[in-house]
Amino acid sequence: MGDATTANAILANATIRPDEAAHFGRLAAEWWDPKGSSAMLHRLNPVRLRFIREAIDRHWHIDDHHLKPLAGKSALDVGCGAGLLCEPLARLGGDVTGIDAAPENAQAAAAHAEGAGLDIRYIAGEVGAQDIGTFDLVTSMEVIEHVADKADFVAALRARLAPGGLMILSTPNRTAMSRLLMIQAAETFGAIPRGTHHWDDFITPDELADLLADAGLTMGTPQGIGFSPLKGLHLSGDLSLNYIVTVTAAG
Amino acid sequence: MGDKRELLILGGGLVGMTLALAAARRGMASHVVDRADPAELLAEGFDGRASAISTASWNLFTNIGLADALEQHGCPIESIAVTDGMKPGRLDFTPAKGDSTLGRMFANRQLRLALHEAAAAEPLIALHSRANVTERHRDEHGVHAVLADGTRLNAALMIAAEGRQSPTRDDAGLVVAKWDYRHRAIIAGLTHAKPHNGVAWEIFYPAGPFALLPLRDDDQGRHRSALVWTVSEEDAAGVLTLSERAFLAEVERRMHGVLGAIAADGPRSSYPLGFHHTARITGQRLALIGDAAHGIHPIAGQGLNLGLRDVGALVEVLVDGMRLGLDPGDAQLLARYERWRGLDSFSVALATDGLTRLFGIPGRLPSAIRRLGMGAIQRTPPLKRWFMDEARGVTGKLPELLQG
Numbered sequence: 001m002g003d004a005t006t007a008n009a010i011l012a013n014a015t016i017r018p019d020e021a022a023h024f025g026r027l028a029a030e031w032w033d034p035k036g037s038s039a040m041l042h043r044l045n046p047v048r049l050r051f052i053r054e055a056i057d058r059h060w061h062i063d064d065h066h067l068k069p070l071a072g073k074s075a076l077d078v079g080c081g082a083g084l085l086c087e088p089l090a091r092l093g094g095d096v097t098g099i100d101a102a103p104e105n106a107q108a109a110a111a112h113a114e115g116a117g118l119d120i121r122y123i124a125g126e127v128g129a130q131d132i133g134t135f136d137l138v139t140s141m142e143v144i145e146h147v148a149d150k151a152d153f154v155a156a157l158r159a160r161l162a163p164g165g166l167m168i169l170s171t172p173n174r175t176a177m178s179r180l181l182m183i184q185a186a187e188t189f190g191a192i193p194r195g196t197h198h199w200d201d202f203i204t205p206d207e208l209a210d211l212l213a214d215a216g217l218t219m220g221t222p223q224g225i226g227f228s229p230l231k232g233l234h235l236s237g238d239l240s241l242n243y244i245v246t247v248t249a250a251g
Numbered sequence: 252m253g254d255k256r257e258l259l260i261l262g263g264g265l266v267g268m269t270l271a272l273a274a275a276r277r278g279m280a281s282h283v284v285d286r287a288d289p290a291e292l293l294a295e296g297f298d299g300r301a302s303a304i305s306t307a308s309w310n311l312f313t314n315i316g317l318a319d320a321l322e323q324h325g326c327p328i329e330s331i332a333v334t335d336g337m338k339p340g341r342l343d344f345t346p347a348k349g350d351s352t353l354g355r356m357f358a359n360r361q362l363r364l365a366l367h368e369a370a371a372a373e374p375l376i377a378l379h380s381r382a383n384v385t386e387r388h389r390d391e392h393g394v395h396a397v398l399a400d401g402t403r404l405n406a407a408l409m410i411a412a413e414g415r416q417s418p419t420r421d422d423a424g425l426v427v428a429k430w431d432y433r434h435r436a437i438i439a440g441l442t443h444a445k446p447h448n449g450v451a452w453e454i455f456y457p458a459g460p461f462a463l464l465p466l467r468d469d470d471q472g473r474h475r476s477a478l479v480w481t482v483s484e485e486d487a488a489g490v491l492t493l494s495e496r497a498f499l500a501e502v503e504r505r506m507h508g509v510l511g512a513i514a515a516d517g518p519r520s521s522y523p524l525g526f527h528h529t530a531r532i533t534g535q536r537l538a539l540i541g542d543a544a545h546g547i548h549p550i551a552g553q554g555l556n557l558g559l560r561d562v563g564a565l566v567e568v569l570v571d572g573m574r575l576g577l578d579p580g581d582a583q584l585l586a587r588y589e590r591w592r593g594l595d596s597f598s599v600a601l602a603t604d605g606l607t608r609l610f611g612i613p614g615r616l617p618s619a620i621r622r623l624g625m626g627a628i629q630r631t632p633p634l635k636r637w638f639m640d641e642a643r644g645v646t647g648k649l650p651e652l653l654q655g
Contacts, residue, residue: 029391034582046583049575067278067573088576115392116578117255 027104028112031082038084040191045084047225047233048141048244052168055220055246056092056137059166068093076135076160078127079143083109083120089137090118097132099123128156135160138167141244144208145171145201154215161249167217170225170244174202177240181227205243212247220246256280256377257569257579259394259406261384261419263287265302265359266541266558267412268366273315273566273652275375279579282404283370284379284396292363299440299517300359301464301477303328303451307653308559309355314652320365325355326467329449336456337507356451356464356477379404387422389536394580408569408580409537415527417543423534427527434459435487437480439519440466441502442473444511454505458483459524461505475516478502487521533589536580538565544592563650564591591648 034042053069056062062069071093077086080098082105090096090113100106103124113120123130138161147153161167172178179199186192203211209219222243226236235244258274260267263285271281304312304325312318330345331353346353370376379398386397387409394409411419420427447465454461459481466475480502482490493501495515503513525546532544541558565588572584 032391042583046572046575046577049577053575064574087578090576091573091578092576117392 028082028108028115031084031105031108032112037193038082040186041081041084043233044225045088047235048170049085049088051223051235051244052139053092055166055168059246059248070094070137073136074162075137075139076132078138078140078157078160079146080109080122081105083112083122085139085141086120086122087113087116087118089139090120094137097121097123097135099125099127099130101126126156127160128152132160134162134165136162136165138165139169140167141170142172144169145197145203150203150211151214154211154217158215158217158249163249165249167247168244169208169247170242171208172197172202172242173239174199174204175240178202178242181241205239205245208245213250216250217247218250220248254377255393255405255407256282257407257573258282258410259396259404259408260284260410260412261387261396262410262412262414262417262541262543263378263380264412264414264541265362265366265555266562267410268363268370269311269315269559270410270412270540270562270565271376271378272317272366272369272373273311273562274569275370275373276315277566277570278375279566279569279573280375280377282377282379282396282406284382284384284398284404286381286383288381289367289378293360293367296360296517298360299438299477299520301440301466302357302359302362302555303354303464304357304362305354305556306655307649308556310655311559311563311653313655315369317365317369320368321357321361324361324365324467325357326465327355327449328353328451328465331451331453333453334455337454353451356466358466358477384418387419389423389534391535394536407536407578410565411537411539411543412541413543415525415542415546417539419537420529420539420543423537425529425531425534425539427529433484434481434524435484435521436524437478437482437487437490437519437521439478439480439498439502440516441476441478441510441513442469442516443476443513444474445509446474447476447510452509456505458486463506463510469516473516474510476510480505481524484523491519491521531589532593533585535582536585538585538588540565560650560653561592563652564588566652567650 030036031038053064056069057064060069069092070089073094075089075094075096077089077096077098080086080100083098086096086098086109098106098109098120099122100109101124106122106124109120110122113122123132138157140157144150144153157167172182182192183197183199187194187196205222212219222239222245224236224239225233225242225244226238227233227241257279258271258281260271260281260283263283267283267285271283274281309318312321330343333342333344344353370378379402383399384396385399388395389409393405393407395403395405396409397403409419411417411423413419441463447463449465451465452463460479461481462479464477464479466477468474490498490501498519499513499515506513527546529539529544532539540561542554544561545557546554568584568588568591569579572581573579577584
């Protein structure tokens with residue numbers, strides 16, 4: 001894969017070679033196929049975007065009919081995958097950077113953004129190792145449960161948050177329910193690719209609040225992402241499966 | 252990429268143009284492609300075609316800023332009189348005092364004029380008239396159409412709004428379930444001596460319904476109604492070629508003088524009646540609206556109203572998605588539109604189809620049953636209310652744009 005495997009490579013769309021572009025295009029197509037292996041993520045996307053939109057409107061006092069609430073603002077998505085969140089943030093007017101530890105993901109994301117005609121900067125590497133300044137909005141969805149040193153990770157996110165900025169995190173809760181549904185049921189029936197999650201690494205809302213406080217951050221009231229046969233995935237008060245929170249600088 | 256817009260609307264009829272306008276009012280840009288020449292569409296004179304606009308559809312026109320231009324042209328329907336061949340047992344739907352009317356009748360030309368005028372003043376709408384689509388393309392990232400003159404139009408979502416013969420729908424391989432009633436609707440404008448007092452008549456004959464829909468008086472103060480007369484396919488050619496005198500005599504025979512002496516107003520036209528419904532109304536970056544998705548018997552005047560509900564639902568789904576940063580062609584959004592509109596339009600289609608079949612059976616016994624049934628509805632206020640709400644178009648989950 002040549003230089004693509006070099007960590008910290010900044011991927012401008014132009015740096016992708018044609019043969020690589022084809023490969024990453026196929027990879028992106030897989031990620032972006034609403035019925036493919038990431039089907040669950042696609043269904044989850046509108047739900048968490050609804051939370052993010054409301055948080056943006058509240059934080060910056062923006063009218064909820066506005067179609068470009070992030071105009072003039074910068075955004076960083078940590079653990080961006082193939083750009084499922086970066087692209088909506090860019091459409092909302094944000095100047096968006098996506099970062100992912102897996103070069104393949106960052107490459108696939110860049111290939112897809114080019115196809116979609118969106119100007120997004122993608123970086124392959126660890127967020128702690130980047131000297132990329134600060135951002136008004138920092139998001140990290142379903143990442144912290146995969147990270148070895150959670151305190152270190154939170155400190156790195158904190159360093160990227162601009163003064164007055166807004167951070168949004170989501171992660172599975174560590175409950176009997178999440179073990180049953182997300183690991184045993186969902187991975188068994190193929191709704192989530194097997195081996196995606198390790199239940200022991202999951203973090204509860206209280207633990208996350210403590211971790212954030214140690215880094216000088218304040219966590220808002222978490223909202224649950226629940227599932228019901230009637231409503232599908234939806235925002236709810238039930239935090240037992242998965243939750244999403246706003247985070248701001250303490251003070 | 253050229254000028255990539257949110258919507259590529261193929262078909263600029265009443266439903267397609269309303270979509271373009273409603274979308275523009277919410278900040279979405281569109282290309283609208285239509286084969287017809289607007290100069291002909293908007294030409295002077297009444298072409299006989301008219302539409303009942305339900306209260307819900309009127310709310311839509313109000314919400315997109317068309318009400319002021321249209322108000323003066325609409326004729327409120329004060330009541331609907333349903334009879335079985337003018338035999339006793341007439342069923343009247345008259346709303347209680349203070350309730351909204353059962354809808355308004357408009358000559359289609361007035362609707363077209365108001366839509367075209369508003370669209371011309373809307374910078375977010377690019378109308379391509381007298382244009383034929385030679386190529387349609389949809390993929391992961393977007394859609395485009397190529398016109399006969401080589402112009403390429405790019406967008407995020409393709410909308411098929413070409414009516415019942417939608418080539419875009421057929422091109423996408425979306426299967427259509429249909430049956431043909433083997434009947435045609437003869438459409439004509441009439442002037443008449445007595446005022447209609449806002450009454451819409453639906454007179455059921457075994458060959459099919461005969462409807463008189465009230466219109467505004469013309470400039471010379473003549474009372475007018477639109478006629479929708481259903482005849483069997485084999486009789487249609489004959490009816491169309493009748494001399495004016497013979498045609499009027501046939502019509503008068505079926506009207507029992509309720510509106511006095513009549514005269515023809517404008518040309519006669521006809522179209523085949525059928526029921527069709529597609530199993531799916533969406534595809535990759537594609538949504539069907541209006542008659543491209545579902546066509547129903549015009550018996551209850553619900554065809555355009557159904558299409559306008561599609562418009563309201565689709566705009567609501569798209570705006571909601573765009574507020575979240577989703578692409579207008581996003582599969583999750585189209586799935587929501589599919590769930591919302593797929594079922595609703597099918598239930599209305601089934602109901603009107605059932606009504607037609609019920610009234611299409613000749614013989615004395617069925618007729619007696621029908622009259623009994625109408626009497627029963629007449630005496631049961633909750634049932635009457637339900638029928639009136641259906642005519643107003645306010646049952647089911649209404650898109651925001653169609654709420655008052």
